[in-house]
Amino acid sequence: MSGQCACTGEPRLLVPDVGTIVDVRDETASGDVKTFRIALDDPQAEWKHLPGQCAMVSVFGVGEAMISITSSPTKGWPLEFSVKRVGRVTGALHDLHPGDKVGLRGPYGNRFPAEEWKGRRLVFIAGGIGLAPVRCLIDWCLAHRDDFGHIDIIYGARSPGDLCFKTDLFDRWPKEKDTEVHLTVDEGDQEWTGPVGFVPPFLEEIGPSPENAVAVTCGPPIMIKFVLQALARLGFTDDQIVTTLELKMQCGVGKCGRCNIGEKYVCVDGPVFTLSEIRELPDEF
């Protein structure tokens, strides 16, 4: 958590620490997703995060956006954030370069309860930028590889150029013990020889067994809707399915009421929920 107030000693929940961008990497061919490695200028202010947690990243003079921490806690600082250019803040962030300053406050939200999944098979299902929070979790699980059973990583993007984290997908993860990476694209190109089609039918084609398994899914809402139906047909129960909710957020600390669904504040009680928990939320969601 960011530092303490000099007057009260309370944690400064809303005050960002200043960080420096140490590296920027294009994830997609079009450049609409970039990964930023950010170090805090004061190493004393560095905080620890858990897989699934986020931070508010601010561009000074523009604003701030809630972004998942995509690097595993096992890798420490600098932290990585993969950001899709959609509007004002993310656009301004995309225009920054290594050496530029940003603000960071966090870590916020709950976590994927991966330590409760020991001995179980893991199925990760993601689409597009939805792989960002899942990547943090995958790397955490791989750092504790012997704690888990077989791992399936099922990922899709609109085109081969839109697949994020290519080094992980093609080089790193397939080399891990008992780990399979399954990729699909909505539309191939001349070089793509892999599967073509949407993630939900692809998931059913692969057909991971629900026995002693946990499925984690993140991606566009329309993909999640059909992935949940596919998982149910494969025999996964609501308790075996974990996903994230991405409502618009402002404070990130349960104070502004921007992200509540009934009594739940997604920024504090989420963004990670089991499908059983989501089904208990009021209809307004």
Ligand SMILES: Cc1cc2nc3c(=O)[nH]c(=O)nc-3n(C[C@H](O)[C@H](O)[C@H](O)COP(=O)(O)OP(=O)(O)OC[C@H]3O[C@@H](n4cnc5c(N)ncnc54)[C@H](O)[C@@H]3O)c2cc1C
């Ligand atoms: C818990 C959480 C984790 C997130 N993790 C990531 C991440 O890892 N990488 C990433 O690129 N983005 C992530 N987001 C989404 C990101 O916060 C928004 O894209 C960002 O705030 C947009 O800010 P902007 O000023 O660039 O866009 P704006 O100018 O505010 O908006 C541009 C367009 O995007 C829409 N929009 C803005 N915020 C959201 C949102 N949260 N959900 C859906 N539509 C939105 C607006 O309605 C508008 O149409 C996450 C959001 C949450 C809540």
Ligand code: FES
């Ligand atoms: S973002 Fe303010 S209460 Fe959740």
